[in-house]
Amino acid sequence: MKKYVLVGVDDTPESRLALHWAVEAAAGRGAPVRVIRAYLNEASRWPAIGVEGYVPPPMPLDRYQHELDDAVRYARDRLGYYGGSGWLANSDPSSALLLEAADAEMVVVGTTSRNKMSAAVLGSVATSVSAKAPCPVVVVRGEHRTGPVVVGTDGSPDSEEAVEFAFDAADRTGQPLEVVYCWQPQAGHLAPAESTHELLVDWLAESLMGYRDKYPAVKVRASVVEGRASTRLIALSDTASLVVVGSRGRGGVSGLLLGSVSQSLLHHADSPVAIVRRHQD
Known part of the structure; x- marks a missing residue:
């Protein structure tokens, strides 16, 4: 069926x-x-x-x-x-x-x-x-509008499912895709913030190579930004046609129903929000 x-x-x-x-x-x-x-x-x-x-x-x-x-x-x-x-x-x-x-x-x-x-x-x-x-x-939430599909990623299995969903959504709708990795520099961290940022940029570009090959028609912008993921993604929802996140992030706890980022987006985003759960094999 x-x-x-x-x-x-x-x-x-x-x-x-x-x-x-x-x-x-x-x-x-x-x-x-x-x-x-x-x-x-x-x-x-x-x-x-x-x-x-x-x-x-x-x-x-x-x-x-x-x-x-x-x-x-x-x-x-x-x-x-x-x-x-x-x-x-x-x-x-x-x-x-x-x-x-x-x-x-x-x-x-x-x-x-x-x-x-x-x-x-x-x-x-x-x-x-x-x-x-x-x-x-x-x-x-709200009327249909055009705009980029925005997806938050942190390298966790849940966010990998979200990235796949976002690429597919952008490919089907013809909208550009914005992939965002959010991080917060930690006080006392051994590596300088600039070095960490550069490493994250390289990692993000490499992590998207397979998706770019699978969806060659999708125009992709990938960025590494400082700040809380929920705050950044909610701000981006102002002009997005869809925001996509995993149901839990890297720090997700199995006993929680939804991660804090997905919870925040459900209540505060201005665009539709897709919550993508990891497939269980």
Whole structure:
């Protein structure tokens, strides 16, 4: 079975943006789109004890089905009849998306503007899916725009997967690629900062040679910059069409859901963010 681009929708404008992004990505890959509209049965939230006489309000299933049908129709109008399918899931969104993610090429979700309330919503869906999905997860924020694909690398296995994804994305969209290695000089380090910077520049250029050969049409700019990776990448997201990072960096701890850089980008980037998990053999 051909892998699909999986997208979650609801009744918000942000999910519509995610749907548009997912359909465009699927068109570039020759893949279908699978749409999930999840909802929770209110009756399941109330315990049997202590609520005698309570009658939960009826679920607006017709409205949910209508939202799902509209999204599937949008995908089929652009990808053909077999280019769109959907599932109305009586589940929380994270669980529904993760269940379907096993057969997905990528998962796409939307998010709202950057504020405390949206952070709470994001934490329950996008962060959970980004941390647990077995495929890349793209969190869409804002309207589609052109601009470079930006990827952060630190030489870790997770970031190598992110670089591969970023080269592929730039190749498919025709956008330039900016590869960034961020470092912070340590006080008392034996080697001068200038020497370390030069070594890192050489290492970065060598690490990208294989990708350049595989994607010769991609225009690549590689840079080594001082500063925190999250701060630098968030700044670059102002003009990027997509920012790509691994789910954990070199210092990632297996017990954490997501690394600090990916967490920061999910909450503060101005562009869509792709969180790429390392494939487990």
